[in-house]
Amino acid sequence: MPSYTAPTKDMQFVLHDVLKVTETGVPGYDELERDFTEAVLDAAGKVSTEVLAPLNAVGDRVGCVMENGVVRTPEGFKAAFAAMKDGGWTALDCDPEYGGQGMPYVLATAVGEMFVSANMAFNMYQGLTHGAYSAIHVHGTAEQKQTYLPKMISCDWTGTMNLTEPHCGTDLGLMRTKAEPQEDGSYKITGQKIFISAGEHDLAENIIHLVLAKAPGGGEGTKGISLFIVPKFIVNADGSLGARNAVSCGKIEEKMGIHGNATCVMNYDGATGWLLGDLHKGMRAMFTMMNEARLGVGLQGYAVGEAAYQNAVIYAKDRLQGRAVTGAENPSGPADPLIVHPDIRRTLMDQKSFLEGARTFTFWAAHLIDRSRRSGDAAAEGMVSLIIPVLKGFLTDKGFETAVTAQQVYGGHGYIEEWGMSQFARDARIAMIYEGANGIQALDLVGRKLAQDGGKHVMAFFEMVKTFIKENEADAALKEGFLDPLKAASKDLQTAAMFFMQNGMKNPNAALAGSYDFMHLFGHVCLGLMWARMGKAAMAALAEGASDTAFYETKIATGRYYMARQLPMTATHLARIQSGADPVMALPAEAF
Amino acid sequence: MPSYTAPTKDMQFVLHDVLKVTETGVPGYDELERDFTEAVLDAAGKVSTEVLAPLNAVGDRVGCVMENGVVRTPEGFKAAFAAMKDGGWTALDCDPEYGGQGMPYVLATAVGEMFVSANMAFNMYQGLTHGAYSAIHVHGTAEQKQTYLPKMISCDWTGTMNLTEPHCGTDLGLMRTKAEPQEDGSYKITGQKIFISAGEHDLAENIIHLVLAKAPGGGEGTKGISLFIVPKFIVNADGSLGARNAVSCGKIEEKMGIHGNATCVMNYDGATGWLLGDLHKGMRAMFTMMNEARLGVGLQGYAVGEAAYQNAVIYAKDRLQGRAVTGAENPSGPADPLIVHPDIRRTLMDQKSFLEGARTFTFWAAHLIDRSRRSGDAAAEGMVSLIIPVLKGFLTDKGFETAVTAQQVYGGHGYIEEWGMSQFARDARIAMIYEGANGIQALDLVGRKLAQDGGKHVMAFFEMVKTFIKENEADAALKEGFLDPLKAASKDLQTAAMFFMQNGMKNPNAALAGSYDFMHLFGHVCLGLMWARMGKAAMAALAEGASDTAFYETKIATGRYYMARQLPMTATHLARIQSGADPVMALPAEAF
Structure with missing residues (x-):
C-alpha cells in the first residue's frame, strides 16, 4: 500500500527562502515566522500521514454506497472527519468573526496540499464546504452569515456547489432549474443538478447546497441566473435543524476515481431556497469564488502527483x-535497484x-490572493486572474501525467x-475536467484574460520576468543554468501573444486554435520563473553557509533539469x- | 454506451493506395486484391461491431470472477468466442498444414485492429493463443506441432506466455522457476508466475501454457532458461485430454482495466512440461516471437484510441x-455542437x-514481417527489428494519450x-506496460537496435526517407506540406543518432538518458513518413479523378495537420x- 511523507521541509523553503513571506508586508503575514509555519505544517503532516493517508485505499476500493436515499461514506471516514474538525483543520483561513482562525491563505494552501496528497477524495468534503463558505461570506446577508458560517467553518455542516445539469456544463445559459419567488421572500427551487460532489453523505448534520437557478425576469442565457442557499434541513430561527427540505440525492455516479467522494445527482422538487447575493447576478457571485476554486483544483493535480511520485521513488530504490x-x-545483491x-x-x-515547480507556483499564486484580499492590491488581483487558468490547466494536465509516469515506474x-x-x-x-475543463481554461486565458484591462496583466507578467532576469544576470551560474533558458522561453511566450494580437482580430479562430498550446507554454514559463527564483534562493543559502548543503544542491540540480x-x-x-x-x-x- | 464502426475504407486505402500490396511481389500477396480484402474486412467489421463491441462494457463492469479455482469470463464471452471460432477468425494467418487459412500477416493485422478496437480484453484470449501457436510453430517438434497446433488454431485450446515472477519482470535472469528433468524426457516445473493473461478461464477445453524455467546445467542468469510446454490437461497419444496437470490459478488480479481478461497468478507445483526448442535457449525462443508480439501491443495502443476517438467525434457532433x-x-438550436x-x-x-498515421505505420511493419518471412528478405527483417520498439513504445504512449484526449471531449x-x-x-x-515497458523499448532501440549489424538498419531507414523525399520533391504541394517538415524531422533524428554515437561510447548514460526521447522522435519521423506517403497517394488518387474526392481531401488535410x-x-x-x-x-x- 502506498505511503505518504509530508514535504514540510520543501514547503518551508518555498515560504521562507523563495517567497520570503514575512518580508512581503502583506497584513497578517508577520505571524508566518519559520517556527510558526513549521509547527502548523508538522501538525498537518502528522494528520495527513496518520489519519488521512491510511484511508485513501479503502476510500477507493469501497467507495460511497447509497441505499434508500442514504449515502454512506467508506468505513473510517467519519472518525477521520471528526479528527479534522477537532483539530481545527477546517477553519484555518476562515473569518475569526465566525469561528475561523484567520490564517493567511498561503498557509492554508500548504496544509491543503498535504491533505489532498494524503486523500484527495476525503478532502473534497471539506474543500467544497470551504467554497460554499466563501460564497456566503462574500455575498451573504449578516443573518445568512450568522446562520451558516459558524457551522460550516466547523464542518458540522458541509457545503456543495450546484451548477451542472444533464444537458449543460460549461454553457450555463442553457440551465433549466427554476426558482419561483414565494410570498415570504424565499424561493421554490425545482430542477435536476448533476456531478454534485459531496451532495449527500453521512459526515455532517446538515448540507448547505448553493444552487444556481433561473428566477423570473432575468432575461435569456446566463443573465437570468441567480444563486440560492438550499439547506438539506431547514435551519430554525434558533439555529436548530427543522424540516427536511425537498432536495434529495437521485443516485451516486460510478466514476473512474475519487470513489471516496459521493458524486450525486441532486433533485430539487420545489425545495425551499434563499437568494444569496443579488437577484440575477448569480454568475457574478460564482465568479468571485472562481480563482480560489481553480487554484484548489490545480493544487489537486500536482498534490496527487506528489503522492504518486513519493511511492515511485520508494519502488525505484527498492x-x-x-x-x-x-x-x-x-x-x-542479485541486481541493482x-x-x-x-x-x-x-x-x-x-x-x-515538475512537482517542486508546481508547489512554488501554487504558493506564489496563493500569496498573490492574500495580497489582493488583505492589501487590496489591484495589481496582485490582476496577476491572479491572469495566471489562474494557467495554474489550473497546466498543473492538472502535468499532475495527471506525473501520476501516470509514477505508475509506469512500477511496471x-x-x-x-x-x-x-x-x-x-x-x-x-x-482535476483536468471539473471546475472548468482544461480547454475552457485555455479559452478563458486567451479569449478573456490576455486582453483584460488592455493587456495590462500580461504586460506586467513579462515585465516581472524581464526585471528578474536583469536584476540577477550578473550571477554567471544563475544566468547559464536558469536565466538564459527562462529568457528564451519567455520570448517564445511573447512571440505567441504577439501572434494572437496580430491574427486574432481578423480571425478569432487563429487565437483559439492555439489556446491550449499557449496555456502550456505559459505554464512552462511560470515554472521556469519559479525555478529561477528557487535556484537563486538555493544559491544564496549555500553562499550564506547553510548547513544542509545537500538540500540546496539538490534543489539547484533539479532546477537545472527543468x-x-x-x-x-x-x-x-x-x-x-x-x-x-x-x-x-x-x-x-x-x-x- | 460507446459504439464502434469498422474503418474498412481507411484500411483499404492503406493496403491498396499506400502500400499497394498486390504490387509488392511478396509471395501470397497476389490474393490481396481489393475485392478480396474488402470482403474479409467487411466480414471482420461485422463481427467486431455486432458481436465484440456490445460485450466491451460488460466485460469491464463484471470482469472475470474466480471461485474455487475456476475462472468465469463475463456473460456473453463464451458465445462470442464460439462465434469467432466458427467464423474462422482465429485461424486467419495460421499455417494451412495445421488448419490455418494461410493469409498474409498484414491482412490479419488489419482484422486484428478491428477486434481490439471493439473489445481489447476479449481479443486477448485469442491473441495470446496466437503467440503461443507461433512459438510452437517455429520451435516445436513435428509431434508437438501435430499435437497442439490444430487445436490452438481453432482456439479449442488457448495458449499463454509465462515469463514474469513476483520478483522479476524485465530482468528474467533472476528467475526462480525450476524444471527438473524426468526419466521419460519430460520435466517437472515448479514455481510461481504472475501477470499471466488468460491464464485460467472457461472459454476453452484446454490451456497450453508456455513457461520459462531454469533447467539444470545452463549457468547463471538468462543463459540457464528454457521454454516448456505445460498443458492444463495432459494430452493423450490419441489427442484426447488426460489427467489434470499440477498447474493452477492462485488468484486473479484486480486491475485498472482489461477486466474482461483474467490476469492470473499461476502456480506450478511439479507440473509436467515438455521442452520446446533447445535446452537453455529459452530466451532466444521467446525473442523469435517478440516482433510480432510487440507489434500486437503497439496495435492495441492505437486501436483502443481509435474506438475512443470515434465516440469523441459522435459526442462532439451531438x-x-x-x-x-x-x-x-x-x-x-439552443447552442452549437x-x-x-x-x-x-x-x-x-x-x-x-495520430490514429491514421499509426494504422499505416503498423500495416507497413506487418507487411515488412510478411516480406521477411515469405521472401526471406533480410533487409526487411532488419528494418522490422529496428522499428518494432518504436512502434510498441510510441504507439502505446500516444494511443493512451489519444484515449485520454477523447475522454476529455466528454467533459x-x-x-x-x-x-x-x-x-x-x-x-x-x-499497453504501455506489458510486453516490455516502454522504457525497455527505448533501451532496446538505443542500446541494441541502433548499432545492430554495424548500424546498417538505421542507415537504411534514413536512406529510405531521403530517397522518398528526393523522388517526390518536384511535387510542390507535397514538398511544402509534407516533404519539407519530414526532412526537418528526419534531420533531427539523424542529429540525435549522431549525438549518441559521439557521446555514447565515452558515457553510455548519455545515450540512455535520451533513449525515451529518441524513441518518440523516431516515432514522429515514422508517422511523418507515413503521412508523406499517404499525402502522395491521396494526391495521386485525386489527380487520377477518383470519385470520392472528400475522402482524399480529408486525408491530405489530416496529414498537413500532423x-x-x-x-x-x-x-x-x-x-x-x-x-x-x-x-x-x-x-x-x-x-x-
Whole structure:
C-alpha cells in the first residue's frame, strides 16, 4: 500500500527562502515566522500521514454506497472527519468573526496540499464546504452569515456547489432549474443538478447546497441566473435543524476515481431556497469564488502527483532489476535497484522537477490572493486572474501525467489496484475536467484574460520576468543554468501573444486554435520563473553557509533539469501556435 | 454506451493506395486484391461491431470472477468466442498444414485492429493463443506441432506466455522457476508466475501454457532458461485430454482495466512440461516471437484510441454547448455542437492524425514481417527489428494519450463509467506496460537496435526517407506540406543518432538518458513518413479523378495537420537528448 511523507521541509523553503513571506508586508503575514509555519505544517503532516493517508485505499476500493436515499461514506471516514474538525483543520483561513482562525491563505494552501496528497477524495468534503463558505461570506446577508458560517467553518455542516445539469456544463445559459419567488421572500427551487460532489453523505448534520437557478425576469442565457442557499434541513430561527427540505440525492455516479467522494445527482422538487447575493447576478457571485476554486483544483493535480511520485521513488530504490550500464552498483545483491537506470532517473526527475515547480507556483499564486484580499492590491488581483487558468490547466494536465509516469515506474505492478498507483492516476484524472475543463481554461486565458484591462496583466507578467532576469544576470551560474533558458522561453511566450494580437482580430479562430498550446507554454514559463527564483534562493543559502548543503544542491540540480529538459517544450508550443487556425479548422465537421 | 464502426475504407486505402500490396511481389500477396480484402474486412467489421463491441462494457463492469479455482469470463464471452471460432477468425494467418487459412500477416493485422478496437480484453484470449501457436510453430517438434497446433488454431485450446515472477519482470535472469528433468524426457516445473493473461478461464477445453524455467546445467542468469510446454490437461497419444496437470490459478488480479481478461497468478507445483526448442535457449525462443508480439501491443495502443476517438467525434457532433466564436452555426438550436469550437477541433485532429498515421505505420511493419518471412528478405527483417520498439513504445504512449484526449471531449461525462470513455483510457494504459515497458523499448532501440549489424538498419531507414523525399520533391504541394517538415524531422533524428554515437561510447548514460526521447522522435519521423506517403497517394488518387474526392481531401488535410502541429515535437526531443546525461544523472540516489 502506498505511503505518504509530508514535504514540510520543501514547503518551508518555498515560504521562507523563495517567497520570503514575512518580508512581503502583506497584513497578517508577520505571524508566518519559520517556527510558526513549521509547527502548523508538522501538525498537518502528522494528520495527513496518520489519519488521512491510511484511508485513501479503502476510500477507493469501497467507495460511497447509497441505499434508500442514504449515502454512506467508506468505513473510517467519519472518525477521520471528526479528527479534522477537532483539530481545527477546517477553519484555518476562515473569518475569526465566525469561528475561523484567520490564517493567511498561503498557509492554508500548504496544509491543503498535504491533505489532498494524503486523500484527495476525503478532502473534497471539506474543500467544497470551504467554497460554499466563501460564497456566503462574500455575498451573504449578516443573518445568512450568522446562520451558516459558524457551522460550516466547523464542518458540522458541509457545503456543495450546484451548477451542472444533464444537458449543460460549461454553457450555463442553457440551465433549466427554476426558482419561483414565494410570498415570504424565499424561493421554490425545482430542477435536476448533476456531478454534485459531496451532495449527500453521512459526515455532517446538515448540507448547505448553493444552487444556481433561473428566477423570473432575468432575461435569456446566463443573465437570468441567480444563486440560492438550499439547506438539506431547514435551519430554525434558533439555529436548530427543522424540516427536511425537498432536495434529495437521485443516485451516486460510478466514476473512474475519487470513489471516496459521493458524486450525486441532486433533485430539487420545489425545495425551499434563499437568494444569496443579488437577484440575477448569480454568475457574478460564482465568479468571485472562481480563482480560489481553480487554484484548489490545480493544487489537486500536482498534490496527487506528489503522492504518486513519493511511492515511485520508494519502488525505484527498492526493486532490484538489471544492472547499471556503467557497472554494478549493488554488487552483493542479485541486481541493482531500478533507480540506477538512466531512463528511470529521467522519469523521476521529470516528476520531481515538475512537482517542486508546481508547489512554488501554487504558493506564489496563493500569496498573490492574500495580497489582493488583505492589501487590496489591484495589481496582485490582476496577476491572479491572469495566471489562474494557467495554474489550473497546466498543473492538472502535468499532475495527471506525473501520476501516470509514477505508475509506469512500477511496471506491471502499477496496473494492479492492490499497489495503489492506479488510484493516483484515476483520481488525478478528474482535476483536468471539473471546475472548468482544461480547454475552457485555455479559452478563458486567451479569449478573456490576455486582453483584460488592455493587456495590462500580461504586460506586467513579462515585465516581472524581464526585471528578474536583469536584476540577477550578473550571477554567471544563475544566468547559464536558469536565466538564459527562462529568457528564451519567455520570448517564445511573447512571440505567441504577439501572434494572437496580430491574427486574432481578423480571425478569432487563429487565437483559439492555439489556446491550449499557449496555456502550456505559459505554464512552462511560470515554472521556469519559479525555478529561477528557487535556484537563486538555493544559491544564496549555500553562499550564506547553510548547513544542509545537500538540500540546496539538490534543489539547484533539479532546477537545472527543468530548465534543460522541460523548458525546450516552449518552442514546440510556439510552432504549433504559429501554424494558426488553418490546419485545425481545415476539415468540415462531416469529415470527422 | 460507446459504439464502434469498422474503418474498412481507411484500411483499404492503406493496403491498396499506400502500400499497394498486390504490387509488392511478396509471395501470397497476389490474393490481396481489393475485392478480396474488402470482403474479409467487411466480414471482420461485422463481427467486431455486432458481436465484440456490445460485450466491451460488460466485460469491464463484471470482469472475470474466480471461485474455487475456476475462472468465469463475463456473460456473453463464451458465445462470442464460439462465434469467432466458427467464423474462422482465429485461424486467419495460421499455417494451412495445421488448419490455418494461410493469409498474409498484414491482412490479419488489419482484422486484428478491428477486434481490439471493439473489445481489447476479449481479443486477448485469442491473441495470446496466437503467440503461443507461433512459438510452437517455429520451435516445436513435428509431434508437438501435430499435437497442439490444430487445436490452438481453432482456439479449442488457448495458449499463454509465462515469463514474469513476483520478483522479476524485465530482468528474467533472476528467475526462480525450476524444471527438473524426468526419466521419460519430460520435466517437472515448479514455481510461481504472475501477470499471466488468460491464464485460467472457461472459454476453452484446454490451456497450453508456455513457461520459462531454469533447467539444470545452463549457468547463471538468462543463459540457464528454457521454454516448456505445460498443458492444463495432459494430452493423450490419441489427442484426447488426460489427467489434470499440477498447474493452477492462485488468484486473479484486480486491475485498472482489461477486466474482461483474467490476469492470473499461476502456480506450478511439479507440473509436467515438455521442452520446446533447445535446452537453455529459452530466451532466444521467446525473442523469435517478440516482433510480432510487440507489434500486437503497439496495435492495441492505437486501436483502443481509435474506438475512443470515434465516440469523441459522435459526442462532439451531438452535444450542444456554447456558440462558435465566428457566429452561430446551429442558429435554430439552443447552442452549437462542440465540434465548432477550435480547441475541440484541435483535440479531434490530434487524435485523427495520430490514429491514421499509426494504422499505416503498423500495416507497413506487418507487411515488412510478411516480406521477411515469405521472401526471406533480410533487409526487411532488419528494418522490422529496428522499428518494432518504436512502434510498441510510441504507439502505446500516444494511443493512451489519444484515449485520454477523447475522454476529455466528454467533459464530466468522460469521468463517469456509464459513458464508457474511462474504460478506453484504463484499457489502453496496460499497453504501455506489458510486453516490455516502454522504457525497455527505448533501451532496446538505443542500446541494441541502433548499432545492430554495424548500424546498417538505421542507415537504411534514413536512406529510405531521403530517397522518398528526393523522388517526390518536384511535387510542390507535397514538398511544402509534407516533404519539407519530414526532412526537418528526419534531420533531427539523424542529429540525435549522431549525438549518441559521439557521446555514447565515452558515457553510455548519455545515450540512455535520451533513449525515451529518441524513441518518440523516431516515432514522429515514422508517422511523418507515413503521412508523406499517404499525402502522395491521396494526391495521386485525386489527380487520377477518383470519385470520392472528400475522402482524399480529408486525408491530405489530416496529414498537413500532423506535419504542421505534431512533427515540430522532434525539435524538443532533440534538445532534451542533446542536454545529455548530466541533468538526468546529477543527483545521488539518496537525494530523491
